[in-house]
Structures are given as structure tokens and as C-alpha cells.
Amino acid sequence: DGGITQSPKYLFRKEGQNVTLSCEQNLNHDAMYWYRQDPGQGLRLIYYSQIVNDFQKGDIAEGYSVSREKKESFPLTVTSAQKNPTAFYLCASSIGGSSYEQYFGPGTRLTVT
Amino acid sequence: GQQLNQSPQSMFIQEGEDVSMNCTSSSIFNTWLWYKQDPGEGPVLLIALYKAGELTSNGRLTAQFGITRKDSFLNISASIPSDVGIYFCAGLSSGSARQLTFGSGTQLTVLP
Numbered sequence: 001d002g003g004i005t006q007s008p009k010y011l012f013r014k015e016g017q018n019v020t021l022s023c024e025q026n027l028n029h030d031a032m033y034w035y036r037q038d039p040g041q042g043l044r045l046i047y048y049s050q051i052v053n054d055f056q057k058g059d060i061a062e063g064y065s066v067s068r069e070k071k072e073s074f075p076l077t078v079t080s081a082q083k084n085p086t087a088f089y090l091c092a093s094s095i096g097g098s099s100y101e102q103y104f105g106p107g108t109r110l111t112v113t
Numbered sequence: 114g115q116q117l118n119q120s121p122q123s124m125f126i127q128e129g130e131d132v133s134m135n136c137t138s139s140s141i142f143n144t145w146l147w148y149k150q151d152p153g154e155g156p157v158l159l160i161a162l163y164k165a166g167e168l169t170s171n172g173r174l175t176a177q178f179g180i181t182r183k184d185s186f187l188n189i190s191a192s193i194p195s196d197v198g199i200y201f202c203a204g205l206s207s208g209s210a211r212q213l214t215f216g217s218g219t220q221l222t223v224l225p
Contacts, residue, residue, distance in 0.1 A: 004155075031211065042117075042201060042215035043156075050211065058212065090155050100144045100205045102213060104155030 003027065004105035006091050011110045013085075021076045021108045023091030029103075030096030032074035036060060037088040037107075046089075049074055050096060078110065085112045119202055119216030127224050132189040134219045136202035144205040145185035146213065147176050151198045159200075160187070192223050 004025045013019045023032065031050045035043040045058030049068040063082025068074050074093075078085045088109050092102040119136045126132055136145070144163055148156035160171050162178035162185060169176055173190045185202055202216040 040217070042119075042217040044215075045212055048212065092155075100211060100213065101146060101158055101161050103158060107153070107155045109153070
């Protein structure tokens with residue numbers, strides 16, 4: 001089955017710790033994205049990558065870092081510098097080129113206390 | 114950045130009723146996408162629109178790309194309980210480097 005997987009579904013961390021969220025896709029998509037969703041709000045773009053070994057900051061990149069060493073994988077690290085990290089994190093991918101349709105994973109809910 | 118105004122923010126309707134929601138922007142968009150999100154899950158793509166004036170259906174769902182390219186509409190006919198969820202519009206404006214802008218969502222509740 002082709003799709004996007006995110007793990008874990010729920011993650012709990014203490015304040016001051018870095019945490020890495022996993023995102024894997026087997027759709028052979030070139031582009032991958034990370035969004036943050038807060039209650040009652042739309043999705044805000046953190047980082048995106050259009051090709052392996054290249055990525056760009058989105059609207060709210062501060063306190064986050066990413067890597068794109070493989071086409072299938074786009075992990076997101078939430079660092080201790082992120083002031084309000086508790087949120088629902090969504091990973092998406094798109095085929096790239098002239099297609100802008102993004103397909104989302106199931107999300108990871110991160111709680112930092 | 115770009116902003117999308119999505120309305121209404123929430124809707125309560127009776128099963129069987131039709132539903133309409135829309136997104137508007139002050140900027141021109143080249144692509145409109147509509148998603149549905151169930152609680153605790155990722156959004157699922159419902160309809161993609163690429164041309165001004167385009168009207169596209171997906172079962173009981175119909176979406177339109179506004180002729181001014183600054184708005185889009187989603188209609189759901191004969192609503193059923195499983196239509197419950199949050200509906201998001203997303204748009205791509207020219208010069209946005211493939212970054213979608215998302216509306217804040219319409220929370221739909223279908224009453225039996």
C-alpha cells in the first residue's frame with residue numbers, strides 16, 4: 001500500500017529536550033512538507049523540500065530543523081528553542097512538477113510539559 | 114504571507130440538508146484544493162481545481178474555482194453523518210514557490 005507514515009502517533013517530552021518526528025513516504029513523491037496545526041486553526045508551513053538534499057524554511061521555521069537525505073524520508077526535529085512546541089504535526093508530500101496536490105500523513109501529536 | 118478567509122467557521126445542519134462553504138482571498142490564486150479532516154487525523158484531499166470557472170464534482174461534493182480567481186466554493190448535497198469533520202480550503206498563488214495557504218477551516222456537524 002502506498003502512503004505516508006508518521007510515527008509515533010503521540011509523543012510526550014519534557015521541556016528543554018529536542019525531539020525528532022518521523023515522516024516516510026513510498027509514493028515516489030519529490031516534494032515533502034511539514035505543517036503545524038493548533039486547535040481551531042489552519043495549517044502553518046514549517047519547512048518544505050522539493051528535492052533530496054535541499055529544503056526551504058516555511059512561515060514558522062524558528063525552533064525547528066529538518067533533513068532530506070533520502071527521497072522517502074523527511075524527519076523534523078523540534079528543538080528546545082521552539083517556545084511553544086505542543087501541537088499536532090502533519091507531514092505531506094506531493095509528486096512535484098506541475099502538480100500541487102499535497103497528500104497528508106496521519107499526524108503526530110506532540111505534548112511538551 | 115497570503116491569507117484565506119474561510120466561512121462559516123462552524124455549521125450545524127440536519128442530516129439530508131445541503132451545505133455550502135467558501136474561501137476568499139484578496140490575492141489571485143492559481144490552484145484551489147479542498148480537504149476534509151477527521152479528528153486526530155491528517156487532512157484528506159477531496160477536490161482540486163486548476164482553472165477559473167472550473168466546476169468539479171466528487172460524489173455528493175461539488176467545488177468551484179471562482180471566476181475572479183479570488184474565491185472558491187464547496188457544496189455538499191444531502192449530508193450524512195459521516196460528513197462530520199473540518200473542511201479546509203487551500204490555495205496556491207502565483208509566486209508562492211509551491212507553498213499552499215490554508216484557510217482556518219469550517220467545522221461541520223450533522224445532526225440526525
